Amino acid sequence: MYIKRYISLFLLLVGMLTLATFTSACTPKTGSATPSSKKEEVKKEKKESNKLKVALVLPGPINDNGWNATAYEGLKAMEKELGVEGSYTENVSQSDQEEIIRGYAQQGYDMIIAHGFQFADAMQRVxxxxxxxKFVINNGSIAKENVCSLVVDNYQIGFLQGAIAAILSKTGxxxxxxxxxxxxxRQTLEGFVQGAKYIKPxxxxxxxxxxxxxxxxxxxxxxxxFINQGVDVVMGDANQASLGAIQAAQEKKVLAIGYGADLNNVAPDTVVTSVVQSWAKAMVALGKIVQEGKYEPKVYYMGVKEGAVYLAPFHGFENKLAPEVKEKINKVVExxxxxxxxxxxxxx
Structure with missing residues (x-):
């Protein structure tokens, strides 16, 4: 009877020891993992805190397929390529400019971009x-302390258009x-004259x-x-109204050069090429400058070198233009x- 009791106690003790050993082996050792986990968390928080916060203030809607849409594309490009945290306000009236800009500054945004020279006064007050x-005025001319202007170089756009027009013109x-x-x-038109006379004085x-x-x-x-006076290459720089220049060229069977975007689809047999302006490239380029701590209060001109100004394809004119003509045009770009x-x- 006593022997049976001792055996039972012995088996119970063995069972308890086995269970304790098993439990110890299966319990995760959190002591060594916790510091590493905390370290990764701190790194992540630090990375997030260093992210550039960029706000965009627009005079119109982001879906206008024009001026405002180009800046919105720029903000999205900054988010994708630079990893910035972006925000925007569209349809900002003149009376609300200062309030919107100040609101973003109070929220701790590092960079506030106002899309249009009409924001200059409000930006300078805030x-x-x-x-x-960093306050940025697109298409502005202000440069002081923490205010700069960003310009897609209109002179280069006009120069390229004028040079191409002169190369293509048969009437002179x-x-x-x-x-x-x-x-x-005005800058685009001045550039056009300069470019045309560079080719043919x-x-x-x-x-x-x-x-x-x-x-x-x-x-x-x-x-x-103008066409009735002998002009055989025209360019219109007037947003929607530019279509009128292309229509006239199409009607009179002369050539046209597009402005701002690739306009070949408007009149494929008339628009030889277009000089495109990319606010996305310009805004990304300036964002990099700010991120790298190289910001200066000046007017930043972004052009061919930065990819903010470039030539659209020749499309149907690829086989219509003589090789030496295309080579001459491309040489001006280079x-x-x-x-x-x-x-x-x-x-x-």
Missing amino acids: APQYPKV KVAAIGGEEMPPI DIDVKTAMTGSFTDVAKMKEMALS DIKSGKIKVQRSTI
């Missing part, structure tokens, strides 16, 4: 109160027509302003007037990119 924030007469009288439009370059970005009929009428051609900017 900027001094937030010296650590070309035309560039702008919309409203404002610095970016004695070329007859006609320029004019219609006073409207929406009046397609007025643009067409002015383009037709010479601007390398700095061999230095496009002059007006000091007025």
Whole structure:
């Protein structure tokens, strides 16, 4: 009887020891994992805190397929290529500009981009109160302390268009027509004249302003007037109204050069090529400068070298243009990119 009791106790003790050993072996050793886990968490938090916060303020809607859409594409490109944390406000009226800009500054944004020179006054009123924030005016001319301007080089755009027009022209007469009288439009037309005369110093370059970005009929009428004077290559820089110049060229069977975007699809047998402006490339380039701590209060011109200005494909004209003509056009692009051609900017 006692022997049986001792055996039972012995078996119970063995069982308890076995269970304790098994439990110890299966329990995860958190002591060594915790420091590593915390270290990774700290690294992640530090990385997040270093992420550049960028706000974009727009005068119109992001889906306008034009001016505002190009800046929105720029913000998305900055998020994708630079890893920034982006935010935007669209349809900002003049009366709300200062409030919206100040709101982003108060929220701790590192970089606030206002898309249009019309934001210059509001940016300058807010900027001094937030010296650590970088304020950027697209298409502006302001450069002071923590305010800079970002410009897709309109002079280079116009220069390329003028050079191409001169290369293509058989009559020795070309035309560039702008919309409203404002610095970016005037700069493009000045560049056009410069580019055309770089190719042919004695070329007859006609320029004019219609006073409207929406009046397609007025643009067409002015383009037709120039074509009737012997112009055989035209360019319109007036947003929607630019279509009028292409329509006139199509009607009179002369050539046109697109502005801003690839416009070959508008008139495939008329638009030889287009000089495209990319705000996405320009904004990414400036974002890199800020991230690298190389920011300066100046006007940043982004052009051919930065990929912010480039030539669209020749499309159907690829086989219509003589090889030497295409080679001459492409050489102008490469010479601007390398700095061999230095496009002059007006000091007025």
